[in-house]
Amino acid sequence: MANDLQRRDNFFDDMMNMRDLFNDNFFPAMKTNYMKSDVTESDKGYQVKIDMPGFDKKDIHVNYANGMLTVSGHRETFDDDANKNGEVIQSERRYGQMSRSYRLPNVDLEKVNAKYNDGVLELDLPKISEKANGSHIEIQ
Template sequence: MANELQNRNNFFDNLMNMRNWMNDDFFSNLTPVADHMKTDVTEDDKGYTVKIDMPGFDKKDIHISYANNILTVTGRRDTFDDDADKEGNVLHSERRYGQMSRQYRLPDVNRKDVKAQYNDGVLTISLPKLNEKDDDENRIDID
């Protein structure tokens, strides 16, 4: 009788684990992309610093652009190593592949002096602000 009760409890535990796993998998597809590119943006008098968590990306697959006061960061991951067994079965995988992109409105950036580094899965972008001298270089006076 005790063995039967133990088997029933294990069965219900397994059902609950399966339900949680299915819900997690279903709702993970509804998670916004921003959830996978966690970002910190700081600002001081001299410029902005943007730090983005992008673990698992190759540096060559990260693209950064700045135009019209918008910083755009795009990362692409085509494949990843999986933990499949000899038959190729994977019970559950939460790692993603494909393309992710984020945009940040950061006005008055001196595009010529923007710097980026990628270390240990964190992309750090330094965006110095335009000073008055830089801004005047693009100004055209009318005679």
């Protein structure tokens, strides 16, 4: 059995080494720091949904500046006591810092809405209205 486990372990290591020979775009599903997202746009604004399973809401940071939305998250190490005998065949869960940026111009920061539920971060980013985008400034 130990020999079978060793062969399986080598298989996964070999696959990851093969991935390193190519650009990350060749095997995008195997990227470990990739936050999968859907971004839609309407006349009124943008809607962004980002898969971030396993993150605590307090460890997710959203920032908008100069037309760029940046979402980052930090996940601490896993304290999994389920198997202390060293019988783990493969471990793919990751921890550390993840970040993703999106170019979304003309967002009205005062009306942005964000919620995190069931591992999905949902952002509603309304666009600046035509009235708020005018250049006339009253002098008092």
